Amino acid sequence: MVAGTKVEAVITVIEKITLKERNLVKEITLDMAGNMGLIAKKYFTNATRFTHRFNVQKLATEALQEIRIKYRWQAIDLENETIERAKKSNVNFESKVLSNGDTLKQLLARSRYFLYKTKSKWTKKQLERTMLLFELYPDIQKEYSLTQELRGIFENTRDKIMGFTQLAK
Numbered sequence: 001m002v003a004g005t006k007v008e009a010v011i012t013v014i015e016k017i018t019l020k021e022r023n024l025v026k027e028i029t030l031d032m033a034g035n036m037g038l039i040a041k042k043y044f045t046n047a048t049r050f051t052h053r054f055n056v057q058k059l060a061t062e063a064l065q066e067i068r069i070k071y072r073w074q075a076i077d078l079e080n081e082t083i084e085r086a087k088k089s090n091v092n093f094e095s096k097v098l099s100n101g102d103t104l105k106q107l108l109a110r111s112r113y114f115l116y117k118t119k120s121k122w123t124k125k126q127l128e129r130t131m132l133l134f135e136l137y138p139d140i141q142k143e144y145s146l147t148q149e150l151r152g153i154f155e156n157t158r159d160k161i162m163g164f165t166q167l168a169k
Contacts, residue, residue: 007035014043031055053154060150064115064143071137072108079105100128107133115144118151 014022025047028040032055040049079095086093095103102110111133114126122130134141 007039010036010039011043014039032059057147057151057154060147061116064140064147065112067137067140067143068108068111068115071140072105075104075108079103098132100125100132102129102132104136107136111140115140118148 022044023046025044027050028044028047029050029052030036030040031052037049040047083093095105097103098107100107107129111129114122114130117126119127119130134144
């Protein structure tokens with residue numbers, strides 16, 4: 001009911017703007033809430049609606065993190081299975097340690113934060129960790145590159161037509 005109340009409040013405010021003035025609006029930047037998109041479509045019929053860049057970048061980064069998390073769960077499951085087999089065989093289990101001192105699980109867990117950053121803001125340790133991560137998981141590297149390209153388009157493009165062209169590529 002709260003969401004409906006907010007929608008009604010927004011509509012009440014918009015309806016105070018004359019139709020003539022609303023028809024002058026050329027562009028509207030929205031978040032990804034469907035109800036606001038519907039309001040914009042209904043009350044600003046001449047306006048082009050755009051999703052705010054923050055929301056688009058957030059979706060891309062969330063997709064990247066989902067890939068990392070998928071691999072982390074796979075590493076956890078594999079380690080648990082290996083531990084179980086070692087117990088049954090009466091053998092001591094030791095996690096494989098990567099060249100930077102992380103286990104695979106640790107590498108995937110500790111990679112979370114620097115994947116949000118640009119490469120220029122990585123510490124030396126993060127750069128080392130990234131090289132390992134990207135070597136072991138090329139699709140994480142590919143998705144990271146895509147998120148950075150998207151960020152670059154949003155940060156460096158001032159002309160909408162050029163931006164749309166770059167996004168299409």
